[in-house]
Amino acid sequence: MDTIIASRTQVPWRRAVISVDQFSKPDISDIFATADRLAVGRTTPLGGKTIANLFYEPSTRTSSSFYAAMTKLGGNVIPINEVNYSSVSKGETLEDTIRTLECYADAIVLRHYDDDATERAVRVSSVPIINAGNGAGEHPTQALLDLYTIQREHGCIDGLTVTMMGDLKYGRTVHSLSKLLRMYDVTLRFVAPDELRMPREYCRDGDSEHGDLDEVIADTDVLYVTRVQKERIPGAIDIDFNYAVTPEHMARARDDMALMHPMPRVGEIPASLDSDPRSAYFRQMRYGLYVRMSLLVAMLGGA
Ligand code: NCD
Numbered sequence: 001m002d003t004i005i006a007s008r009t010q011v012p013w014r015r016a017v018i019s020v021d022q023f024s025k026p027d028i029s030d031i032f033a034t035a036d037r038l039a040v041g042r043t044t045p046l047g048g049k050t051i052a053n054l055f056y057e058p059s060t061r062t063s064s065s066f067y068a069a070m071t072k073l074g075g076n077v078i079p080i081n082e083v084n085y086s087s088v089s090k091g092e093t094l095e096d097t098i099r100t101l102e103c104y105a106d107a108i109v110l111r112h113y114d115d116d117a118t119e120r121a122v123r124v125s126s127v128p129i130i131n132a133g134n135g136a137g138e139h140p141t142q143a144l145l146d147l148y149t150i151q152r153e154h155g156c157i158d159g160l161t162v163t164m165m166g167d168l169k170y171g172r173t174v175h176s177l178s179k180l181l182r183m184y185d186v187t188l189r190f191v192a193p194d195e196l197r198m199p200r201e202y203c204r205d206g207d208s209e210h211g212d213l214d215e216v217i218a219d220t221d222v223l224y225v226t227r228v229q230k231e232r233i234p235g236a237i238d239i240d241f242n243y244a245v246t247p248e249h250m251a252r253a254r255d256d257m258a259l260m261h262p263m264p265r266v267g268e269i270p271a272s273l274d275s276d277p278r279s280a281y282f283r284q285m286r287y288g289l290y291v292r293m294s295l296l297v298a299m300l301g302g303a
Contacts, residue, residue, distance in 0.1 A: 011122065013027065013299075014128070014298055014299050015128055015299075016118075016122045016125075016128050016129045016130070016131075017128075017129070017130045017131050017140050017141060017295070017299075018118050018119060018122060018129075018131050018138075018140070019131070019138050019140055019176070019179075020138065020140045020143050020144070020176045020179045020180045021179065022140075023140075023144070023180070025183055028144070028147065028180075028183075030298075031144060031148075031291065031294045031295060031298065032148055032151065032291075032294070034293075034294035034297060034298070035148060035287070035290035035291045035293065035294040036290075038290050038293045038294055038297070039287075039290045042072065043073070043074075044072075044073055044074025045073060045074065045297055046070065046073040046074050046075035046296060046297065046300055047074035047075065048074075048075070049070075049074075049075040049076070049106045049107075049300050050075060050076045050077065050078060050104065050105045050106055051066065051070050051075065051076075051077055051078070051105055051106065051107045051108065051109055051296070051300075052077070052078040052080060052101040052104065052105035052107075052108045052109070053066055053067060053077055053078070053079045053080060053081060053109045053132075054080050054083070054097065054098075054101060054108055054109065054110050054111070055080065055081045055082075055083065055109075055110075055111045055132070056083050056088070056110075056111060056112045056113055056117075057111050057112065057113050057133065057231075059081065059111055059132070059133075060263075060264070061262075061263060061285055061288065062109075062111065062132045062133065062139075062141070062142070063079070063081050063109075063111075063132070065285070065288050065289050065292050066109050066130075066132070066292055066296075067079060068289055069289055069292040069293040069296055070296060072289075072293060073293055073296060073297065075296070075300070078101065078104060078105055080101075083097075087100075094112065094117060094120055094121060095120065095121075095123075095124045098110075098121045098124055098125050098129075099124055099125070102125050102126050102127045105127060106127055106128075106300055107127050107128040107129070107130060107296070107299060107300060108121065108125060108127060108128070108129050108130070109130045109132050110129055110130065110131060110132060110134075111132040111133040111134075112133075112134055112135070113135050114134065114135050115134050115135035115136060115137040116134070117134050117135070118131040118134045118137075128299050128300075130295070130299070133172055134172070135172070135232070136169070136170045136171075136172055136175075136229065136232050137172055137175065138172050138175055138176045139172040139173045139175075139176050139262075140176050141288075141291070141292060141295060142172075142173045142176065142177075142262055142288070143173065143176030143177040143179070143180045144180070144291050144295070145284065145287055145288035145291040145292070146173065146177045146180075146224070146260065146262070146284065147177065147180050147181070148287050148288075148290070148291050149258070149260060149280060149283065149284040149287045149288075150162070150222055150258065150260075152283070152287055153222075153258040153280050153283070154221060154222070154256070154258060157181075157184040157186065158184050158185040158186070159185060159186075160186050160187070160221040160222060161186070161187040161188075161189065161219055161220055161221050161222075162181060162186055162187070162188055162189070162220075162221065162222040162224060163188075163189040163190075163191060163213075163216050163217075163220040163222070163223050163224065164177070164178065164188070164189070164190050164191070164198070164224045164226070165190075165191035165192065165213055165223065165224070165225050165226070165243065165268075166191075166192065166196070166225050166226035166227060166228065166243055166268060167192070167196045167226050167227065167228045167229050168190055168192045168196055168197060168198040168199075168202075168226070169192070169195070169196045169197060169198070169199060170196070170228075170229035170232040170233060171226040171227075171229055173226060173262040174198070174202075174224065174226055175199070175202055177224065178198070178202045179202065182204065187206070187207075188204075188206075188207045188208075189207065189208050189209075189210060189216045189220070190203075190207060190208070190209045190210065191209075191210045191211070191212065191213050191215075191216065192209070192211075193211065194211075196228065197209065213245070213249055214249070214252075217249050217252050217253050218252050218253065218254070220253065220254070220257055221254065221256070221257060221258070222257070222258045222260060223245070223253070223257060223258070223259050223260065224260045224261070225243070225245060225259070225260070225261045225265075225268045225269060226261065226262060226268070227243075227264065227265060227266045227267075227268055228243070228266075243267070243268045244267060244268055244269070244270065245259065245268065245269050245270075245273065246270075247272070247273070250273060250276055250278070253278065255278075256278070257278050258278060258280045259273070259276070259278050259279045259280055259281065260280050260281055260284055261281040261284075262284075263281060263285070265281075269281070
């Protein structure tokens, strides 16, 4: 395990995106600057290149945004979104599947239910691996697009108070985003029931933990809401916690608060809030397209 953790920070992100730990602030600025450019102009620098989308867990946004990003850049995609229809169902190992796809693809976007899957893939792959979610571990490209969304919505990152609410224990997006936000001058607040609190490894002095959104809504610049990751919670868990953001919460929130969610939502934000200009979750998806385009250009060597 020690060697795995050591390798995570040593592998350059252009070679494999494993964790947000690999990105420096200048890297992030470069990725965002390219995303800004790609948002307004079209180029096809990845003509002739191919990525494989290898998803062992369900996905709508991550797989389709990588697909759209690659094709908008002139490249192609091998979509394996349902591994049950691939040789995985015959018992093929992750390692063999990766070594197969590297014969056809210039990079592999991997989502897997095991926390160690990305690092196992990186160990055998000769092409870049992009972590699109490893169990309850990380989701680094989501965190980059979340950070980009915060910058686009607020015009800055420093000085903001970010409240994360929901399943902070098993939700990988909040793990990666909290780590990225540590690079900036940001106040973090966590709202979760006892059973789903942010793991200690992601907490720092100065953070505050709350059981109720009412305690923090009025001072929040970014409210980042997540669903309960039922598929990752062992056994039956009875959670007595009201996750829904209500019109009453929004009435108490700042006029420029950004309401974000990595999606899918399952009741945490009612559709009636979609028309509130502070609801940023659909813009967040669009920004994700640009950030993933930017990452693909940087990793696959487009001009
Ligand atoms: C997230 C994930 O897969 O971790 N979805 C996504 O990529 N936008 C969040 C979730 O499934 O709740």
